[in-house]
Amino acid sequence: MRLSFWRLILLCCSLLLLFPRVLSQAVPAVTIAPDAGLAEQAVFDIEITGLQPDSPYAIEILFENEVVFKSDEVSDADGRIAYPISSTEGDEPGIYTLQVRVDDTVVASADFELTAAAADEPTTESELVGEVTVTPETAPFGSVQEIRASGLETQTNYTLEIIASETQTVGYRRVHTSDDDGLIQIEIFAEEGDVPGLHAIAIYDEAGELIAAGDFTIDAPAERQAQVELLPATIHAGGSIDIAVTGLQAFDSVTAQITSAAGVLIDTDLARASSDGAVTLTFSADEDLAPGEYAVDIFVEAEKLASAALQVSPPPAPVQATEEAPVEEPATAVDPETEDNASATIEPGAAPIGSSHVITVSGLDARETVTFEVMFAGESVYRTQKTANASGETSIELVTDADDQPGDYIVTVLRDAGNQPSVVLTATAKEAVEYVTTTVGDAEIIESRLFDGVAEYDFQGEAGKVVLLSVASSDFDPAFGLINRDGLQIAFNDDSRGQKDAIIGPLTLPYSGRYTLEITAQPLMMAQGAIDGDFVITIADVRLAPLAFDAATPFALSADAPARYFTLPVETGDSLTVTVDSGGGLDTVLQVAAPNGGEFAFDDDSGSGFDAELSNLIFDHAATYVLVVSSFDSGASGQGTVRVRRNPVHNLERGETLISLNDKALRDLVVFDAEEDEYLILNLERLSGDVEDLYVTATVEGMEVMSYSTMGVPDALPLAFVMPMSGRVVVTLEKFGFDDGISLEVSLSRP
Numbered sequence: 001m002r003l004s005f006w007r008l009i010l011l012c013c014s015l016l017l018l019f020p021r022v023l024s025q026a027v028p029a030v031t032i033a034p035d036a037g038l039a040e041q042a043v044f045d046i047e048i049t050g051l052q053p054d055s056p057y058a059i060e061i062l063f064e065n066e067v068v069f070k071s072d073e074v075s076d077a078d079g080r081i082a083y084p085i086s087s088t089e090g091d092e093p094g095i096y097t098l099q100v101r102v103d104d105t106v107v108a109s110a111d112f113e114l115t116a117a118a119a120d121e122p123t124t125e126s127e128l129v130g131e132v133t134v135t136p137e138t139a140p141f142g143s144v145q146e147i148r149a150s151g152l153e154t155q156t157n158y159t160l161e162i163i164a165s166e167t168q169t170v171g172y173r174r175v176h177t178s179d180d181d182g183l184i185q186i187e188i189f190a191e192e193g194d195v196p197g198l199h200a201i202a203i204y205d206e207a208g209e210l211i212a213a214g215d216f217t218i219d220a221p222a223e224r225q226a227q228v229e230l231l232p233a234t235i236h237a238g239g240s241i242d243i244a245v246t247g248l249q250a251f252d253s254v255t256a257q258i259t260s261a262a263g264v265l266i267d268t269d270l271a272r273a274s275s276d277g278a279v280t281l282t283f284s285a286d287e288d289l290a291p292g293e294y295a296v297d298i299f300v301e302a303e304k305l306a307s308a309a310l311q312v313s314p315p316p317a318p319v320q321a322t323e324e325a326p327v328e329e330p331a332t333a334v335d336p337e338t339e340d341n342a343s344a345t346i347e348p349g350a351a352p353i354g355s356s357h358v359i360t361v362s363g364l365d366a367r368e369t370v371t372f373e374v375m376f377a378g379e380s381v382y383r384t385q386k387t388a389n390a391s392g393e394t395s396i397e398l399v400t401d402a403d404d405q406p407g408d409y410i411v412t413v414l415r416d417a418g419n420q421p422s423v424v425l426t427a428t429a430k431e432a433v434e435y436v437t438t439t440v441g442d443a444e445i446i447e448s449r450l451f452d453g454v455a456e457y458d459f460q461g462e463a464g465k466v467v468l469l470s471v472a473s474s475d476f477d478p479a480f481g482l483i484n485r486d487g488l489q490i491a492f493n494d495d496s497r498g499q500k501d502a503i504i505g506p507l508t509l510p511y512s513g514r515y516t517l518e519i520t521a522q523p524l525m526m527a528q529g530a531i532d533g534d535f536v537i538t539i540a541d542v543r544l545a546p547l548a549f550d551a552a553t554p555f556a557l558s559a560d561a562p563a564r565y566f567t568l569p570v571e572t573g574d575s576l577t578v579t580v581d582s583g584g585g586l587d588t589v590l591q592v593a594a595p596n597g598g599e600f601a602f603d604d605d606s607g608s609g610f611d612a613e614l615s616n617l618i619f620d621h622a623a624t625y626v627l628v629v630s631s632f633d634s635g636a637s638g639q640g641t642v643r644v645r646r647n648p649v650h651n652l653e654r655g656e657t658l659i660s661l662n663d664k665a666l667r668d669l670v671v672f673d674a675e676e677d678e679y680l681i682l683n684l685e686r687l688s689g690d691v692e693d694l695y696v697t698a699t700v701e702g703m704e705v706m707s708y709s710t711m712g713v714p715d716a717l718p719l720a721f722v723m724p725m726s727g728r729v730v731v732t733l734e735k736f737g738f739d740d741g742i743s744l745e746v747s748l749s750r751p
Helices: none
Strands: 006-008 029-033 036-038 043-049 056-063 066-074 081-087 094-102 105-115 131-135 138-140 145-150 157-164 170-177 184-188 197-204 210-219 227-231 234-236 240-246 253-259 265-272 279-284 292-300 303-313 343-347 350-352 356-362 369-376 379-387 394-399 407-414 422-428 436-440 443-450 454-461 466-472 478-483 489-493 502-508 513-521 533-541 553-557 563-570 575-581 588-593 599-603 613-618 623-631 638-646 657-661 667-674 679-690 693-700 703-710 716-722 727-736 741-749
Touching (some): 029 094, 029 105, 056 081, 066 657, 081 638, 131 197, 145 157, 145 210, 170 184, 240 253, 240 303, 240 379, 253 279, 265 279, 343 422, 356 422, 454 533, 466 513, 478 502, 502 588, 502 623, 513 533, 553 563, 553 623, 575 588, 588 613, 599 613, 613 667, 623 638, 679 693, 727 741
Parallel strands (some): 036 105, 138 210, 350 422
Antiparallel strands (some): 029 043, 043 081, 056 066, 056 094, 094 105, 131 145, 145 184, 157 170, 227 240, 356 394, 407 422, 466 502, 466 533, 478 489, 588 599, 588 623, 693 727
């Protein structure tokens, strides 16, 4: 196999193709350190000196006289280009040559070598002590498959790894503990981003030895054949409909847009399809919505898949009650020759406030529209309409909230004629939540239990203190928000650092006083509030260490200190690359936390071996972030170095620049300065290639001032906008999808 790709950890600025080349008077030289390393593992530091300052150069890597990689770079003010490169899977051992070109002239070059690792004796499946079975062995995308590993030691930790055979990417890797019978059993299903096809399973013991292996297959998602049904197809202004969509792919992100006949967007609703490719969205019409026909369009990944027509009629005239003519309930007369079996059930009938109650009605006429009315203490507190399906059935979900009072709510199904069934919804007071608090070192540990999918915990914070907040549970997938004293959410997290447990921080507390953690369950494909279980809150003080750019900063990890935290001050328009070198002694993990404590970036194994790497991190405003270095195994001990490099940035003040996006370099940025109310045109000229989707976003101090997205890119794409304020503009260009990449010439016009 030829050299597949060279991962550029640093995505540097591209050359200005139309500028004349002028060779530096100094003699260019290339230094590569080390000069040899293992294929598929080695990382080399490239330094090119003696170049013309701020000038474009083409960098090529040749193997057996064939160009296997090429990039366009721009030297800095000192006539220097520097970045690391790493060998990736499929690279062949041998001598490689790095050349620096100006037009057709090679101005500098140097060689380096990739060596082959010593071959290990292959382990046959019959020699493995454990056995892996998957049921079923083949399943549709999104369906559950059970992995069962047997023949293991009891109550022992093992690492289970799943690798997609086609792409050789790790889709899953977790530590599991075998039970008393030496078994590990887990359920998996493919979700968005997973690769269909054959997947290999490998189970390793704590020494890293392979002790069991197997495989399974995920069928590719079926082609979408979307259909949409409106229930009902006609509503009054102020009413609501269910938008039922089927024929999607598992876990599709679905958008429903409701537009008027004049093309005016009325409403947008978002939801995710189930594993069966079905989803139901809801549209509630405003009471002042004009009568007429409206289009309901269904989109997945910006592609319109299905449409339906919605008829909106004027709201019914209210009936005025008088002493002489009191308001009467709808007639309940039944044709004696027609049997009326309309009935209603509720599940659950009684539950604490904050719970979900599903009311199901059957025995209605096909497509019959009924009104659900909720009464409490003799007063109507809620009304809505629903339309039965072809089988005469419909349902509604009612969720009580904190403003509702405990007691019995009467839910009646009002019909134009016939039996009008009713059920009793009993809302009970929420159970008191108990918290058990202990202190371990600089951390406060709080244990409690989740009831009906939600809990709250208050704590006192001190202004300027840096804290790490986490919620962990083995019973449910936790998520939580940090609420300030004004009741506003200032941070939220569901999954963090590649795990299901939720983490916010490190975060600098903005004031001294009360903070609230709102904890919820996030069960897969289940309604919110459907999970109870134990959880543990940890509030830990964090000490931040300084970090110098372009220097190797040492760190050490242990069971007592499983993570190290470094301040990461960035400027507007910064593009950074972060690399870790543990010498193969650790499975390192990198995370960048934003100033609000949210996760800005994360990586596990993109670097050499099992080390982490974050490439081309783009920052659109100046702030201080936190870099977290940890290990996949929280109890591991070891040491290494972390290095942060600033990438050169394309500045449009110097003229047009070249941007190249591909599957290795998904995004890049350009910057320039502008004045308030200035009219600007960002010009994109496609030089070669194309992409499935291109997103272009312009921000000033983190505020978005222009955004554009397109499926495919025209030859010329002018994007005009007006500056709302003065400042440095950061334009981010990002590609989505799998394609051959694109080269763009970017320039700025100031009419």
